[in-house]
Amino acid sequence: MPVWTCPFCSFAYDESEPDAGSGMEVPLPFDDHPADWVCPDCGALKDDFKKVEEAN
Numbered sequence: 001m002p003v004w005t006c007p008f009c010s011f012a013y014d015e016s017e018p019d020a021g022s023g024m025e026v027p028l029p030f031d032d033h034p035a036d037w038v039c040p041d042c043g044a045l046k047d048d049f050k051k052v053e054e055a056n
């Protein structure tokens with residue numbers, strides 16, 4: 001599953017893990033987050049996140 005990383009801090013969003021910050025209990029594809037979603041750690045914009053394919 002893809003991982004999306006914030007370019008400004010160490011936050012990583014793993015699409016295979018529930019988003020603890022959102023209160024969701026199921027994994028949510030990054031693209032399904034609202035356009036105004038921001039990094040929960042530093043407030044970076046969703047558009048700034050970079051997609052990283054997990055090696056497995």
Ligand SMILES: [Fe+2]
Binds near residue numbers: 039040
């Ligand atoms: Fe961040």
